[in-house]
Amino acid sequence: MDMQDSRSPLFGGALSAFIPHSATDVSELREIPDNQEVFVHAHTDQSLIVELLEYQGQVADQDAARYHFEDIAGSNKALAPGALAVSNVVSLPRSELSLTECSSAWILTGTQSVSKFNEEAQNTVTLHLGLFRLPQFSTDILITFNDPQRISPDSSSSASVLGSLSTQSWTVQNFHCMLKSLTLHNPGLFGENHG
Template structure:
């Protein structure tokens, strides 16, 4: 019988190989002159194969993190960026790419009943920024995008390194976890909400890429904000996401095919 470590290694190898097969098979068929006739069949096979891989991904996580079974934490294995990456997202997410266009270097997921969101970004490697301050650099860049750069609107609470043995993305040179807070206006509203922001950073200089994964967790909603909702109107069928679930995404996030970097 395989040990837990051997089982995780075997399932990772299977996922990586299967991801390459999926890319190769659909890539060749996409250029086939018979695609019009084979389209429905190919689509069905790809869908079934993807569902199988996601099931294996979830089993991989159950093996690696048996405590999740004990806590009855619901998880959802997900192939990201067209199968080049994978990770485990909090249960019940909505994929924003299904309702509107987003940049190719982003994946955006939102909670169905709260303003919580998770954003995964493949960004240019900031060679001039040292590892120890790189997470803060990206947090400040996010504050600029949120128009929260002015004094008192943005705060870094803590930055800590993530040990390599705690993550699946072994290709990174270093990994970091930042906790911060920003005052952010929704859309073009004048009032601002207090949002806790948790940011994971994976640095991959060999691919000239910084991977930034952020979890936006509103904790104080201004009563005049469009996000203000009475407690009686909240749907509790999908509980609010937690920092622990976000950390699980960081731990399980992995690269399956390095050709994504060109």
């Protein structure tokens, strides 16, 4: 674990996880939906999103990460042919997790071609998804690590990213540390208000 990572409360302390260094809590900058916690890297275009989603009971565990990946692609308007690809989906052993309440956990790695703010410019982003299935709470917890690989020169992100290539970016190891450290403190989080 990177010593700069620190355990941060999520959803008012109902959950917590190790959030990587240089993370800015986006809720301090703008309104975020109640079912999300969003963090952006202070100097790169990377982001981490923790989402509480409705449990998709009709989707088999091994297919659920791909289901959510394609759902994100729809939101990102990345459904054009060749705009998204899944490179692998692996199961996370529960023995390695702090969130022992999940029935299963998965990591998906894929890429999407996305535009920011409905711009024409397409950025190639690697998405690392961590999915925790909690059928007893009717909830899927999805953690998404957006790691841009190619920023279009015409994108609004290009200026900020080009000036920060020397900055310490988040790594897949940071992401795995966050997944494995996710801990549930208050199951009331998934109460009647959820959904």
